[in-house]
Amino acid sequence: MFVHMFAFRWKPGVTEEQKRCVITEIRKLQGQIPGLVETSVGVNISPRAQGYELGGVMKFADQAALDAYGPHPVHQKLLSWLIPLIDPLEVDFEDDI
Numbered sequence: 001m002f003v004h005m006f007a008f009r010w011k012p013g014v015t016e017e018q019k020r021c022v023i024t025e026i027r028k029l030q031g032q033i034p035g036l037v038e039t040s041v042g043v044n045i046s047p048r049a050q051g052y053e054l055g056g057v058m059k060f061a062d063q064a065a066l067d068a069y070g071p072h073p074v075h076q077k078l079l080s081w082l083i084p085l086i087d088p089l090e091v092d093f094e095d096d097i
Contacts, residue, residue, distance in 0.1 A: 001037075001059055001095045002066040007044065007052035009087040018085060019054070025078055026056060032074045035065020052089060059095075066092060 010019065023041055030039045041056035060066040069075055 001061070002063055003093055003095050004058040004060065004066060004069070005091040006056050006058075007089045008054040008085075009051045010053055011085055011087065014085050022054065022082060022085070025082075029058075029074060029078070033065075033069055033072050035061040036069065037061055063094070 008022075023043075026041045027039060030036060036058055038059040039056070040058075041054065044053050044055045058069075060069065
């Protein structure tokens with residue numbers, strides 16, 4: 001299993017409606033991206049958030065599925081309007097337990 005974790009800081013001017021849309025659209029990736037086996041995303045409630053207001057975790061069946069996720073057309077469509085709204089942080093790792 002390979003894990004993709006992300007956290008977003010919102011850029012100035014992002015509306016609450018846009019934030020809700022981001023969560024909805026990330027959840028919709030489930031079932032559209034081959035090898036994406038689990039998706040969790042939500043508002044960050046940590047007191048140590050350092051400004052990151054949204055966080056998420058995606059689990060992929062294998063390295064190939066994770067590698068194919070980035071350039072996948074559905075993901076690229078999401079990124080086309082998401083990137084201008086966020087300052088992202090990403091971490092990918094193999095969960096071999």
